[in-house]
Amino acid sequence: MTANIARGSLPSTARKPWGRFSSLSPSWFFALPALLVYAAVVLYPSLAGMVYAFTDWSGLGEDKSFVGLANLTAMFHDEQAMGSIGNTLLLTVTIVAVQNGVGLLLALGVHVKLRSRAVLRVVFFAPVVVSPVMVAFLWKYIYNPDPSAGLNGVLGTHIDWLGDPSLALWSIAGTVVWQYAGYSMVIFLAGLEGIPPELHEAAMIDGAGTWQRFRYVTWPLLAPSLTINLMLSTIGGLKLFDQVFAATNGGPGYATETLSTVLYKQAFVFGKFGYSTAIALVLALFVAAVSMIQLYYLRNREVAQ
Amino acid sequence: MTDLREARMSRAQFFRMMGGLAAAAAATAACSTKPQTTTAQGQPAATELKFVGVADQKAPMDELIAAYKQAKPGVSLTTTFAPPDQVQTSVRTQLGAGNAPDLHVVYPGNGSAMSMSQIAKAGLLADLSDQAWTQTIPSGFKPAFQQEGKTYLYSAGSSVIGAVYNTKAFQKAGIDAPPTTWTEFLAVCDKLKKAGITPIALGAQTPWVTQLITYALVPSTVYAKDPTFDDKQLAGQTSFAQSGWRQAMEMYLELQKRGFFNDNPNGTTFEQQISMVATGKAGMAIQVSAVLPDFRKAATSPADLSMFPVPGADSADQVWIPAGVVVGLGASAKGKNLAEAKAFIDFLGKQESINRWAKAISAIPLTQDSGSTIDPAVQSFLPFTKDRAVPFMDQRWPNAEVQPVHFAVIQELLAGKSKIDDALKKMDEAYAK
Structure with missing residues (x-):
């Protein structure tokens, strides 16, 4: 039963044997229009776009020639692109850890029977619905280096949040966590709501304390929520663009450049669409690989419960 | 009731459904591309x-x-x-x-x-x-x-890069006339600083703002000595590192070393820069004249704002200015x-x-x-425009990469994370791409 509850929030049809669909039952007809549209607007353009990764296209006109793997080898010799991979990974690890940690604490907090919990849930979730670009602009004001303004004014500090190259990346991670902790909270909360109260009651009768009930009842049953949260935040972190673009545009210097901002600049600022597509291809493959590995391990963990 | 999962769809039904979908898609497409040929009044338009x-x-x-x-x-x-x-x-x-x-x-x-x-x-x-x-x-x-x-x-037309300054702040610091040489410029900054006013507001968090001080100085340190510098650089006979660009960057950093910029320029934006000068918290900002209206909008009395050419040389006749289309x-x-x-x-x-x-x-x-008017704030630039002005540097650069590299290296220099040699080397590398 435990496993069923734990698995309940994820569709499990993908694991069914293919044989069932081989006889072209009506369910295929139902899926076909969607598949056709998906192929036409997602698969075909993506695959057609990939071709540009092996050209020197400037983004203007028809003028392009095939350069083989030159773009990919150039990428591994490009100091800026390589540096941005380090930044991207640092940001991702920080965001995944902190956002989900904070999200879990918030979820546990608003799950208890408080009178104000409905209001608190809305308050914590509110930043999620704001556009990330707007959040970044907002935080630019909060991160004002003036000691009498914004965050410095509140803390009584004199810190150059976004202008100090050794701090800027962490400041951006801060805005992302601020915005999306509520998102993780909602997913954890859904997981918490799905845990039958009888299990807690039974554990309490057995003499389990708060920590033990969390460790042996809540935590294992939150596994599916954790899987989703870790995957979403990892993917979000790896392709982080808006917040960086609006807050620092990759600066100061190259201190906050991520793979996404580098590929944006290569295409739209430098006019190197071919090279940019090659970076995008690498990013896409990397995100896919990380997600698959993550999914494999986390799903195994769920099954093991 | 038939069970929905058991229901078979005939081929005809299926094709009718697909046909409907296609027609709907075509209709949507037609609506969105249909040119507007009549106005609300029904007249032939437009x-x-x-x-x-x-x-x-x-x-x-x-x-x-x-x-x-x-x-x-x-x-x-x-x-x-x-x-x-x-x-x-x-x-x-x-x-x-x-x-x-x-x-x-x-x-x-x-x-x-x-x-x-x-x-x-x-x-x-x-x-x-x-x-x-x-x-x-x-x-x-x-x-x-x-x-x-x-x-x-x-x-x-063209705009110029120079110092947008707050005349009230200058008066308060006891400065009677804008400087005409680099030494005078440093003296003016010093006076402002002693009067408790930030001499130069710098919003280097906004990337394009980083370039303006180098652009203001390079005409005097590079082009006054060699007006054909661009052609020589294109021909590979000279480079950023071998030219007065080095001197311009040294002067840029000298301003920082002497404490003439606001604290944390890398964390300060263009908008904050404007407000500092408009409110008299800072004496001036090196800016392009095209944004002068923005400074005026932010000031309580717009007449307090004017401009002067940044003197990048120690004799007034060697001062050149950037004037770009x-x-x-x-x-x-x-x-x-x-x-x-x-x-x-x-x-x-x-x-x-x-x-x-x-x-x-x-x-x-x-x-x-006779109908042309020239903003009084840029009048002081007019004597230069004839033969002591050069277009903004990037307009002759061979690719789009040099300019963003310039932004980035200036931010690194301001943060103390880089040396002028490295900065110029990076710019030369971008130029050669």
């Missing part, structure tokens, strides 16, 4: 031209479009304005996809992804050479407008309404339109007549 521009162009364009409407009621223009980065992204994508707006922003010369040379090279800008105004482009400005002798850009526009060579788009540019090329555009952005009109 060629509709689309223009996408940068935010700086809104004031003059709004004014001139209203005037054009009077002159030619049959043509209407819809406009979109956005900050340069966003415009660059969307217009370049549209150009690449072959659905560019009829008229769009174009940067003068070369050196940026939306510059005249880069787009004209791809054959995407309409040739304007048959319009009368193109015959009067001053010869010094031709490289900004023309590619292989053909004109592809319209621009209303302001951001302009071009017509898409593949536009459906090319003739009407060109007609609008021809209207913009009339002396009266040039005057109005230039006035709206405090620029020096491209050509002048």
Whole structure:
């Protein structure tokens, strides 16, 4: 039963044997229009776009020639692109850890029977619905280096949040966590709501304390929520663009450049669409690989419960 | 009741469903591309031209479009304005996809992804050479407008880079006249600092602001000594590292070392820079004259703001200034309404339109007549414009990479994370790409 509850929030049809669909039952007809549209607007353009990764296209006109793997080898010799991979990974690890940690604490907090919990849930979730670009602009004001303004004014500090190259990346991670902790909270909360109260009651009768009930009842049953949260935040972190673009545009210097901002600049600022597509291809493959590995391990963990 | 899962769909039903879907899709597509041929009054209308521009162009364009409407009621223009980065992204994508707006922003010369040379090279800008105004482009400005002798850009004039200063703050610090040599400039900064005023507001978090101080100094440290520097650099005979660029960067950092900038310039934005000068918290900001209206808007009394050329040399006659053609526009060579788009540019090329555009952005009109006005704040630059002015440096750079590298290395220098040697080396590498 435990496993069923734990698995309940994820569709499990993908694991069914293919044989069932081989006889072209009506369910295929139902899926076909969607598949056709998906192929036409997602698969075909993506695959057609990939071709540009092996050209020197400037983004203007028809003028392009095939350069083989030159773009990919150039990428591994490009100091800026390589540096941005380090930044991207640092940001991702920080965001995944902190956002989900904070999200879990918030979820546990608003799950208890408080009178104000409905209001608190809305308050914590509110930043999620704001556009990330707007959040970044907002935080630019909060991160004002003036000691009498914004965050410095509140803390009584004199810190150059976004202008100090050794701090800027962490400041951006801060805005992302601020915005999306509520998102993780909602997913954890859904997981918490799905845990039958009888299990807690039974554990309490057995003499389990708060920590033990969390460790042996809540935590294992939150596994599916954790899987989703870790995957979403990892993917979000790896392709982080808006917040960086609006807050620092990759600066100061190259201190906050991520793979996404580098590929944006290569295409739209430098006019190197071919090279940019090659970076995008690498990013896409990397995100896919990380997600698959993550999914494999986390799903195994769920099954093991 | 039949069980839904057991229900078989006949082939005919299936095809009818697909057909319906296709018809719906076709109808949607037809609606979205259908040109508007009648106005609300049912009169035959209106060629509709689309223009996408940068935010700086809104004031003059709004004014001139209203005037054009009077002159030619049959043509209407819809406009979109956005900050340069966003415009660059969307217009370049549209150009690449072959659905560019009829008229769009174009940067003068070369050196940026939306510059005249880069787009004209791809054959995407309409040739304007048959319009009368193109015959009067001053010869010094031709490289900004023309590619292989053909004109592809319209621009209303030029703007200068200098110090936008708060006259009240200068008075408070006991400064009677703007400086005319580098030594005097440092002395002025010193006086401001002693009076408790930040001498120079620097909003280096906004990338393009980082370049302005180097741009203000390089005419004196490079071009005053060798006016043909650009040609030599293109020919590979000289480089950033071997030229007065080094001196300009040393002077830039000297200002920082002496504490003449606000704290944390890398965390300060262009908007904060404006407000510091407009409120008199800072004495001046090195800026391009085109944003002077923004400073005035932020000030309680706009008359307190004026400009002077930044003296980058120690003898006043060796001081040169940067004066560049302001951001302009071009017509898409593949536009459906090319003739009407060109007609609008021809209207913009009339002396009266040039005057109005230039006035709206405090620029020096491209050509002048008795109706031309020059903003009193830029009057002090006029003696230089004849033979001691050079276009903004990036307009002659061979690719779009040098400028962003310049932004980044300045931020690194200001943060103390890099040395001038490394900075110049990175710029030379980008130039050679």
